[in-house]
Amino acid sequence: MGTALEVKGVNKRFGGLQALNDVNLNVEDGRIHAIIGPNGAGKSTLLNCFVGRLTPDSGSVLFHGKSLLGIQPHQINQAGVSRVFQTPEIFTELTVLENVMIPALAHRDGIFEFNALKPLRKETDIRKAAVDVLEDLGLGDKQEMTAASMSRGDKRRLEMAMGLVQQPKLLLLDEPTAGMSRADTNNTIDVLRHIGDSRGITMIIIEHDMHVVFSLADRISVLAQGTVIVEDVPENIKGNAKVQEAYLGGAH
Amino acid sequence: MLGLNGKDFLAWLFVLFLVAAAPILLNPFPEGSAFAQFNAGYPDLMQRFVIFGIFAIGFNILFGLTGYLSFGHAAFLGAGSYAGVWMLKLLTINVIPAIIMSTLVAGLFSLAIGYISLRRSGIYFSILTLAFAQMSFALAASVLTPITGGETGLQTQLGDPRILDAAATGGNIPAPSLFGLEMGHSWKVSVGDWLWTFNAGYYLCAFIMLIAFYIAIRIFRSPFGMMLKAVKSNNQRLGYTGINPRPYTLAAFVISGMYAGLAGGLMVSMDPLAGAERMQWTASGEVVLMTILGGIGTLIGPVLGAGLIKYSENIFSKINDNLLHTWFSFMPDGVENFMVTIVHPFVGKGWHLTLGLMFMLVVIFLPGGLVGGLSGLYKRLFRRGSHAQ
Numbered sequence: 350m351g352t353a354l355e356v357k358g359v360n361k362r363f364g365g366l367q368a369l370n371d372v373n374l375n376v377e378d379g380r381i382h383a384i385i386g387p388n389g390a391g392k393s394t395l396l397n398c399f400v401g402r403l404t405p406d407s408g409s410v411l412f413h414g415k416s417l418l419g420i421q422p423h424q425i426n427q428a429g430v431s432r433v434f435q436t437p438e439i440f441t442e443l444t445v446l447e448n449v450m451i452p453a454l455a456h457r458d459g460i461f462e463f464n465a466l467k468p469l470r471k472e473t474d475i476r477k478a479a480v481d482v483l484e485d486l487g488l489g490d491k492q493e494m495t496a497a498s499m500s501r502g503d504k505r506r507l508e509m510a511m512g513l514v515q516q517p518k519l520l521l522l523d524e525p526t527a528g529m530s531r532a533d534t535n536n537t538i539d540v541l542r543h544i545g546d547s548r549g550i551t552m553i554i555i556e557h558d559m560h561v562v563f564s565l566a567d568r569i570s571v572l573a574q575g576t577v578i579v580e581d582v583p584e585n586i587k588g589n590a591k592v593q594e595a596y597l598g599g600a601h
Numbered sequence: 602m603l604g605l606n607g608k609d610f611l612a613w614l615f616v617l618f619l620v621a622a623a624p625i626l627l628n629p630f631p632e633g634s635a636f637a638q639f640n641a642g643y644p645d646l647m648q649r650f651v652i653f654g655i656f657a658i659g660f661n662i663l664f665g666l667t668g669y670l671s672f673g674h675a676a677f678l679g680a681g682s683y684a685g686v687w688m689l690k691l692l693t694i695n696v697i698p699a700i701i702m703s704t705l706v707a708g709l710f711s712l713a714i715g716y717i718s719l720r721r722s723g724i725y726f727s728i729l730t731l732a733f734a735q736m737s738f739a740l741a742a743s744v745l746t747p748i749t750g751g752e753t754g755l756q757t758q759l760g761d762p763r764i765l766d767a768a769a770t771g772g773n774i775p776a777p778s779l780f781g782l783e784m785g786h787s788w789k790v791s792v793g794d795w796l797w798t799f800n801a802g803y804y805l806c807a808f809i810m811l812i813a814f815y816i817a818i819r820i821f822r823s824p825f826g827m828m829l830k831a832v833k834s835n836n837q838r839l840g841y842t843g844i845n846p847r848p849y850t851l852a853a854f855v856i857s858g859m860y861a862g863l864a865g866g867l868m869v870s871m872d873p874l875a876g877a878e879r880m881q882w883t884a885s886g887e888v889v890l891m892t893i894l895g896g897i898g899t900l901i902g903p904v905l906g907a908g909l910i911k912y913s914e915n916i917f918s919k920i921n922d923n924l925l926h927t928w929f930s931f932m933p934d935g936v937e938n939f940m941v942t943i944v945h946p947f948v949g950k951g952w953h954l955t956l957g958l959m960f961m962l963v964v965i966f967l968p969g970g971l972v973g974g975l976s977g978l979y980k981r982l983f984r985r986g987s988h989a990q
């Protein structure tokens with residue numbers, strides 16, 4: 350089994366704040382890797398460095414041996430990396446179904462396709478793929494809704510659908526269950542576990558909800574003040590003194 | 602039908618009906634009646650309705666779908682006009698090559714300007730397009746005089762080569778025609794006191810406008826159109842979704858530029874004269890107003906907006922004090938003069954004031970434009986029941 354994502358010596362500074370400090374991370378193919386840590390630890394910043402939203406000051410990010418640095422976000426996505434953002438990034442004026450058809454089209458047709466005279470409703474395969482994913486995530490009955498009018502938890506599930514419909518090699522999830530009810534959270538755990546098992550999608554998941562983390566993660570990295578303080582299997586994280594200290598002494 | 606869903610096909614049929622029956626619909630008042638002034642069913646104005654309709658439909662593909670607000674689209678209208686006149690001068694007085702060439706030249710021109718302007722978004726994009734258009738205007742009026750005719754404008758002349766046509770043997774400058782059918786040719790029908798004018802040029806423009814409208818509907822309903830809406834909604838997200846927004850916006854820009862060029866080509870096919878002022882920023886601003894008045898991002902809105910503005914321009918501007926006096930003559934003299942004084946600033950040369958007021962009212966009270974307002978009204982009238990659920 351190979352390495353999907355290899356992160357070495359990544360640094361990122363915002364003015365006087367060292368947001369990421371020599372971060373190293375190895376994510377194995379087909380595994381679910383969780384990143385936890387107190388607020389402001391730099392978790393989202395780290396993901397931003399993977400998808401081209403930020404460029405690290407130094408260090409390297411290799412995805413299956415190819416660098417993700419210095420290329421455009423759409424190229425990174427086309428290489429097989431999809432992301433679910435912490436604050437929902439969706440097409441609010443469009444319908445739920447359209448929101449999912451867009452990434453599905455991107456997956457099939459690439460970064461640009463001039464299909465200006467083809468009716469959208471003739472894209473039956475794309476529509477079916479989108480509907481299937483929406484149904485998996487329990488949004489089947491909300492397809493025609495405008496995305497803006499959904500609840501926070503539903504927006505999150507919509508974004509997950511947008512990621513999953515692309516059948517990515519690597520799925521980055523930034524607090525996917527924040528704002529969800531207990532039932533929806535459990536449903537999301539099931540969906541992610543099922544997809545991880547059946548399609549072998551590698552995932553990096555940032556989460557504050559420890560129930561989610563321990564239900565899903567194969568490995569956990571703990572980030573505090575921009576530094577990875579521990580990286581281990583879940584069983585060893587639970588009782589780790591450093592982790593408890595980071596959470597108790599941190600911003601929490 | 603025709604690859605459109607039922608609702609869109611109905612919208613298209615509705616526009617088909619409007620433009621086909623326009624000579625009758627726009628002349629509701631009998632000749633010589635007090636309101637004949639408000640009749641708009643004469644060829645020159647009807648041609649302008651559909652030509653500016655095309656311009657606005659195309660503009661809406663860029664502005665309505667992607668949200669990129671260009672303040673320079675008149676440059677493409679102007680470029681198309683010049684290209685069209687040159688075809689009428691050099692190749693043939695038949696308007697078909699002129700119309701095709703206008704569209705192509707405007708397409709190339711908009712590719713160049715769009716490529717550069719789309720490096721920025723928001724207000725910077727708008728300013729860039731404005732700058733390019735004003736540069737084009739200035740060049741057309743001065744340095745490029747050999748190509749554009751400078752301030753006098755470019756027009757067909759008796760001595761033009763027209764290599765496809767038989768050599769001109771004196772007489773008049775040939776009029777633009779469609780395989781011999783002159784664009785200025787009209788069939789007049791009078792029924793009772795009503796007079797209807799069916800003009801060849803108008804019906805050519807109307808036919809092309811229907812095709813242009815049809816293509817616009819197809820674009821709106823295509824995956825491409827959905828991507829353009831996504832550009833407007835969340836450009837950044839599109840990148841993280843694996844789509845490069847740049848070529849999509851550029852394609853929309855070029856398509857709207859070609860619509861503008863097509864409109865320019867039709868203008869010179871009706872009246873073979875192109876002047877630099879066609880490229881001026883006021884002309885670019887006008888198409889923005891048309892789109893906003895009618896309803897940004899709606900299918901029919903731009904057509905309605907274009908019609909409304911061209912109607913006001915041509916009808917209100919022709920109302921003079923004499924006419925006002927006849928209208929108010931039934932009142933006592935003092936009141937009559939008072940009324941004329943009140944209305945005077947809003948008509949004749951002051952028609953812009955009326956337009957400005959209309960624009961303000963629409964923007965403030967009908968944020969969705971005329972179409973938004975009408976569909977809101979429709980919903981309130983007919984969907985009360987379902988709304989209560």
Ligand SMILES: Nc1ncnc2c1ncn2[C@@H]1O[C@H](COP(=O)(O)OP(=O)(O)OP(=O)(O)O)[C@@H](O)[C@H]1O
Pocket residue numbers: 363366368386387388389390391392393394395435
């Ligand atoms: N673009 C930016 N410019 C300046 N500072 C930033 C920027 N992005 C993040 N920061 C700062 O970097 C630090 C890390 O932020 P980040 O969002 O990565 O934290 P996080 O671990 O995701 O926290 P949370 O759990 O609250 O989401 C914070 O102090 C934040 O204010």
Ligand SMILES: [Mg+2]
Pocket residue numbers: 392393394435523
């Ligand atoms: Mg975060």
